[in-house]
Amino acid sequence: MDKVILKNLKFDLAVGLDAWRRFDKPQPVSITVEVVPTSNLEAAAAQDNVNLSLDYGKLYKTLAGNLTNGVYHNIHVLISSLAEMMPDYAFLDIDIHFPKALLQVSGGVLYRLQVDNSTPGVTTPSLTLDIKQIACACIIGVNPHERLYKQSLFINVSIPIITTALGPKPNETHYTAELHDMVQEIVERVDGSSYHTIEALASAVAQIVTLNYGHTVAKVRVEKPNAIATIEASAVEITRSKTFFENKDFWKVKKP
Template identity: 35%
Template sequence: MAMIMEPTSMGADKVHINGLRFETVVGLDAWHRPGKSQPVELSVHLMPASTHGLEQAAQEDSVAYTIDYGKLYKQLQTLFSQKYDTVHQLYQAIRTILPPTRSWLINITLPKGILAAGKGLQLTWNGSIDGSNASVMQIMTVSDIDCRCIVGVNPHERLEKQRLQISITIWGLENRLSPSLLAGVSIDPSPTLIYQDMVQSVVEVSQTLNLDT
């Protein structure tokens, strides 16, 4: 885990909390079982709403002028003692405890959330506030989906299927997507599993796959 505070040219701080690791219940585990805890990795990057920066916090010897990342860490730690039906529900819980911010980036990774995906499921929310308007971009990545198929057209290449690892990423504005699309591993049939199965079925039924085209 690393906690970093840095001043920016805009006169505001950036606070980075990287590499938090917890065990908690988030939807189904890799074997589709509810109520089973699994590893969760979390990174949070924030730009506070306050115009005060690190310099004033240092002058006044008070974290009141910036984000108290120690307090924030303890609040995050408390959240992970609870259970969540979806990754999206966990994200919403994290958002409720964040201090006022101009922008935020929250990255939640379930490294063992999908059995056939070597690097699991990663969901990122990149949000910002401009006046009274807030926008959030959601990004979902299923990494290193294990597939096997014939690759190439030469006779020796067609004797045995080769192992491939394929990753897919989906982008979308939060208010323009169905909540279920980026819900992560949920009690209902999971979109991530649908995408995984779709990729595997398309690739593995291919009799000839030329990766150069």
């Protein structure tokens, strides 16, 4: 499929809560847009004519002119505003990255919207939230020296989000602090834990995300940067549904 791409547009926008849980405070936001037009780019290439393409210059000016210094009650309102600025398309991908959205997160928060508009009269959106590199520390590992000191860990969490934030009436549900609360709980629970395997720790984190915060499924990656000296990190990634944790508890008391 032919695409027109605008990569990493930089803004300072007030979207929901900032890292300190304050409303209406601007924070850095990076937006990447990938648009698959309703017709391919063959004619533009054959005639070397930008008027036969999707003009990324005009799209950039539209986005930059409307988003500068914007204030958005929540992420859904921002997504709706972005979608309304798009030209006709068959498929649309929008990545919205908040690098400093959460105090305990090194890699920031990424919202990824994908829209299938290829069938006339049918628009199918999906929204995923990625929390990148939650910084934690705990006793983790099977080797004797690993049982003596806490190790630094990075935890990534990916969850699907139901969104109706497309069209003229965006989702106006009041923003909550659940995302901040969830990350805070993960950090505090991991800090007080002791595990032999990162498989068990990853399952415990997925248990928090699904059971305590109502998400139907969670993908969790746990990285150990110090496990093997000659590589950047060893890691395990799992995907677990909420139903998986029925009659299971991965937060059992662990002894060093």
